[in-house]
Structures are given as structure tokens and as C-alpha cells.
Amino acid sequence: MNGRLTVVGLGPGRSDWCTPAVTSRLAEATDLVGYEPYLAMVDLAHQARRHPSDNRVEADRARHALDLADAGGDVVIVSSGDPGVFAMASAVLEQLDQQPGRWRNVQIDIQPGITAAQAVASRVGAPLGHDFCVLSLSDVLKPWSVIAQRLDAVAAADLVIALYNPRSSQRPHQFADAIAIVARHRLPSTPVIVGRHVGRDAEHVVVTDLAHLDPDTVDMSTIVVIGSSTTRVLDRPHGSSVYTPRSYAAALPTEQTRVAR
Amino acid sequence: MNGRLTVVGLGPGRSDWCTPAVTSRLAEATDLVGYEPYLAMVDLAHQARRHPSDNRVEADRARHALDLADAGGDVVIVSSGDPGVFAMASAVLEQLDQQPGRWRNVQIDIQPGITAAQAVASRVGAPLGHDFCVLSLSDVLKPWSVIAQRLDAVAAADLVIALYNPRSSQRPHQFADAIAIVARHRLPSTPVIVGRHVGRDAEHVVVTDLAHLDPDTVDMSTIVVIGSSTTRVLDRPHGSSVYTPRSYAAALPTEQTRVAR
Numbered sequence: 001m002n003g004r005l006t007v008v009g010l011g012p013g014r015s016d017w018c019t020p021a022v023t024s025r026l027a028e029a030t031d032l033v034g035y036e037p038y039l040a041m042v043d044l045a046h047q048a049r050r051h052p053s054d055n056r057v058e059a060d061r062a063r064h065a066l067d068l069a070d071a072g073g074d075v076v077i078v079s080s081g082d083p084g085v086f087a088m089a090s091a092v093l094e095q096l097d098q099q100p101g102r103w104r105n106v107q108i109d110i111q112p113g114i115t116a117a118q119a120v121a122s123r124v125g126a127p128l129g130h131d132f133c134v135l136s137l138s139d140v141l142k143p144w145s146v147i148a149q150r151l152d153a154v155a156a157a158d159l160v161i162a163l164y165n166p167r168s169s170q171r172p173h174q175f176a177d178a179i180a181i182v183a184r185h186r187l188p189s190t191p192v193i194v195g196r197h198v199g200r201d202a203e204h205v206v207v208t209d210l211a212h213l214d215p216d217t218v219d220m221s222t223i224v225v226i227g228s229s230t231t232r233v234l235d236r237p238h239g240s241s242v243y244t245p246r247s248y249a250a251a252l253p254t255e256q257t258r259v260a261r
Numbered sequence: 262m263n264g265r266l267t268v269v270g271l272g273p274g275r276s277d278w279c280t281p282a283v284t285s286r287l288a289e290a291t292d293l294v295g296y297e298p299y300l301a302m303v304d305l306a307h308q309a310r311r312h313p314s315d316n317r318v319e320a321d322r323a324r325h326a327l328d329l330a331d332a333g334g335d336v337v338i339v340s341s342g343d344p345g346v347f348a349m350a351s352a353v354l355e356q357l358d359q360q361p362g363r364w365r366n367v368q369i370d371i372q373p374g375i376t377a378a379q380a381v382a383s384r385v386g387a388p389l390g391h392d393f394c395v396l397s398l399s400d401v402l403k404p405w406s407v408i409a410q411r412l413d414a415v416a417a418a419d420l421v422i423a424l425y426n427p428r429s430s431q432r433p434h435q436f437a438d439a440i441a442i443v444a445r446h447r448l449p450s451t452p453v454i455v456g457r458h459v460g461r462d463a464e465h466v467v468v469t470d471l472a473h474l475d476p477d478t479v480d481m482s483t484i485v486v487i488g489s490s491t492t493r494v495l496d497r498p499h500g501s502s503v504y505t506p507r508s509y510a511a512a513l514p515t516e517q518t519r520v521a522r
Contacts, residue, residue: 090390129351
């Protein structure tokens with residue numbers, strides 16, 4: 001008797017940003033597994049068993065969900081955002097990879113969701129309208145040297161940069177280090193968007209620039225989007241809009257935008 | 262009398278990947294503007310006026326939609342995927358930027374959608390599970406030299422790479438050039454996912470590697486995702502799964518993965 005494990009993303013919080021495919025899987029589930037605050041976002045009339053867990057126990061949570069599915073359950077792991085972006089989909093596949101003989105017959109399905117960078121972008125316009133990258137600044141799972149080298153590369157290549165897990169209480173100073181790396185390649189006037197709790201009641205989105213970015217406004221509930229050399233800010237009656245044009249007529253961007261180290 | 266212009270993304274094709282926020286805006290609209298095949302995906306019981314247009318007339322389409330909203334309409338521009346990623350949201354803001362005095366009082370709203378890279382990723386597992394970038398290979402709006410320099414930078418920095426507009430009939434040879442740039446920094450066994458028409462009836466997703474990637478399987482209906490040095494492929498009973506682990510224990514990736522030029 002083998003079941004199904006679906007890894008879903010609720011999106012960034014607003015219920016009308018959660019896809020019908022995800023809603024449908026939640027309604028069919030026998031078991032819901034997830035970080036407790038995410039499970040609390042699932043408002044179901046019917047009676048799936050709920051298995052809440054703490055944060056930072058992704059591997060345990062993945063194994064527990066796989067075992068429930070192996071026993072025949074229709075199990076859903078609940079993530080926020082997109083489960084495929086710094087989230088539980090990789091955690092599940094890591095477990096399958098580490099124990100190749102186990103859970104062979106559990107059907108795995110991933111259901112995408114709106115990820116936080118898309119939500120933040122949509123609130124101010126279209127800063128991700130051209131080439132961009134999505135980086136996690138957390139050094140829990142990779143060394144800071146790799147993070148620093150990646151930041152330098154994408155800043156030099158003039159990509160728009162979306163930063164996840166930008167600043168935690170365990171590493172308050174690294175965010176400023178990260179911004180300093182980007183500032184080697186970008187002008188002080190480069191637009192920066194700081195989005196907190198996007199899609200939730202406490203949503204707060206600020207448009208600033210590299211020179212005026214205040215690290216104290218940034219924490220783990222924040223996504224930071226740093227523009228490229230072509231990203232522009234418009235003053236509109238309802239606030240600032242930010243977009244990155246679709247065209248890029250310049251010569252090599254490192255020549256154009258590099259500023260003095 | 263001023264109206265509202267909402268730019269929405271339907272997602273990659275499957276109706277159950279379209280958010281309720283988008284469905285709700287479509288239902289309220291007085292006017293729908295968009296590339297004709299996207300408008301045809303909108304199945305509405307009620308009678309919004311439809312203004313279909315050809316491809317590659319984004320600026321005209323944006324101005325037309327802004328004029329309709331300025332006259333008091335509740336206008337929706339229909340994109341596929343996410344309108345904020347290589348799509349109509351930037352086109353609308355470009356028009357506002359070019360004519361600052363015009364359309365001042367039109368309320369602009371962007372509604373995000375699942376973008377193609379997320380959909381392709383979800384079909385095979387979680388290849389975007391760690392740091393990644395999203396690049397367009399089209400040289401219609403930026404010079405090839407910029408594209409080549411960006412590819413080199415992100416490949417050297419060991420990011421997972423999602424390629425949009427990878428290969429058109431006007432530039433069939435550039436895709437092989439792009440892959441050759443990436444191959445300077447990645448092993449021939451690096452996993453590659455080629456996703457065609459994801460979310461539609463003709464969906465076809467292939468997991469291959471850099472050495473075996475066939476450019477003839479790639480066209481403008483395709484998204485190509487190239488793994489990093491840590492991306493792994495699992496053989497599962499239902500096919501291959503691909504994921505990028507959340508942890509990155511290696512030293513600087515360029516030292517580890519660079520192969521002979």
C-alpha cells in the first residue's frame with residue numbers, strides 16, 4: 001500500500017495568491033505536515049490529520065511525511081511561497097537520495113507557488129522584468145565565502161538581485177558586508193526594494209536606494225531586491241513604481257557601471 | 262474619470278495554476294487586452310470587451326490599455342506566466358516613464374503568476390532549490406555580448422541557470438554558443454532540464470545533461486534549466502527527479518568545477 005506525497009506552496013500569505021491546484025490537494029489530503037505557522041494558514045473544513053513541526057527540522061519533517069505516504073496516506077507538506085525555492089521540495093528529495101531503497105513507491109508531486117520575490121516585485125511594479133538572480137544570504141548551509149563570491153559575480157554581471165534570508169539575529173553584520181560587495185559594482189542611486197511580510201496584514205514595502213538602505217529595516221521576514229544599472233523608479237500618485245526595462249542597449253555593463261573600489 | 266489597469270499572469274497554461282486573485286480581476290474587467298493566444302486562454306462567462314493584438318507590439322498594447330483605463334475602464338492586460346518576468350508589466354511602466362504627464366491617475370496593479378521556470382522545475386523535482394538566476398537569451402532587446410558575459414559570470418559563480426527565449430528560428434546558432442560558455446565552468450554530466458509547453462496538453466519535459474543536450478529539442482516554447490555543480494539526478498520509478506540541495510559545503514565553486522577551456 002503506497003500513497004502520495006505532495007509538496008505545496010501556499011504563496012506568500014494572501015489566500016488569493018494560492019493556486020487552485022494547491023487548494024485542491026489540501027482538500028484531498030489525509031495528512032498535513034509542516035512548520036506550525038504554515039499549517040495554521042490552512043483553513044480547512046474537513047478533518048485531515050495535522051502534524052505540525054518546529055522550524056529547522058526539515059529533514060525530520062520530510063522523513064515523517066514520506067513514512068506517512070509509504071503507509072498509504074495522501075500526504076501534503078505545506079510550505080509558504082514556492083516549495084521549490086529554498087524550501088521543502090529539496091528537503092524531500094535529499095531524503096530520497098540518501099536512502100535509495102526506501103520510499104521507492106511513494107508518488108512524489110511538487111505544486112509550485114508564488115515565491116516572495118515575485119510578490120514583492122508585483123507590489124512596486126516590475127523590478128524583475130529583466131535578467132535576475134535569487135540568492136540566499138544564509139550561511140547556515142553554505143560558507144560565507146561562496147555567498148560573497150556569488151554576490152560579486154552577479155553584481156558585476158549587472159543582474160537584478162533578489163536576496164532571501166537577508167539578515168538574521170545570528171549574523172547581523174553580514175548583510176552590510178553583502179551590500180558593500182554589491183556597491184563595488186553599482187551606483188549609490190541604484191534602486192533597492194525592502195519588502196516585509198508581503199501578502200500578510202503586516203505588509204510593508206519600502207523603495208530606497210543603495211546609499212540609503214538601512215540594515216535595521218531588514219530581517220528574516222524581509223526580501224530585498226537590488227536593481228541593475230537600468231532599473232528605474234517612477235514617482236506615481238500612489239507611491240513609487242520600480243521597473244527594469246526589457247531592453248538593454250548598453251555595452252558591457254561592468255564597464256558602464258563599475259564605480260571606484 | 263480614471264480607471265484601473267491590472268497586469269495579470271495566467272501562469273504557464275494549466276487553469277489550476279492561475280491564482281484566484283487573477284481570476285477575480287478577469288471577472289471584474291470591462292476590457293481585456295493581450296496577445297491573442299493568451300486572451301483565448303481566458304474562458305469567461307461574462308462579456309468583457311476583448312482587444313487582441315499580435316506578438317511583439319508590447320508598447321502599442323500597453324498604450325492602448327492605458328488609454329482604455331484613462332477613459333474609466335477596469336482594464337486587464339493578460340500575460341502568461343508572471344507578468345513581472347520578461348513580460349507586460351515592464352512594458353506598461355516603460356510607457357508611463359516615457360510620458361510622465363500622461364495617464365497620471367490610472368491606478369496600476371500587477372498580479373503575479375507562476376512563471377515557466379517554476380513550472381518546469383516542479384515537474385522534475387526541485388532544481389531551483391538553491392541559488393539560481395533567470396536569463397533571457399533573446400538578443401532582440403540586448404546585445405549578444407551582454408548575454409555572453411552574463412552567462413560566463415553566473416556559470417563561474419555556480420548558480421543554477423534558467424534560460425527563457427532560449428532559441429529562435431532567427432538565431433538558431435546562439436543557443437549552442439550559450440551552452441559552450443556554460444560548459445567552460447560545468448562538467449559534461451551537469452543535469453539539464455528541457456521543458457516544452459509546460460502546463461499545456463503538449464507538455465514534454467526531458468532530463469538530460471550538458472554533454473547530451475540536443476539544441477534541436479529547444480525552441481521559443483521551451484525553458485532550459487542547467488544545474489549547478491551540486492544539482493543531482495535520482496532515478497525514481499516514475500522517471501528522473503532532479504534537485505539542488507539546500508546545503509553547499511564546498512569551497513569556492515569555480516575552483517571545484519572549472520574544467521579545461
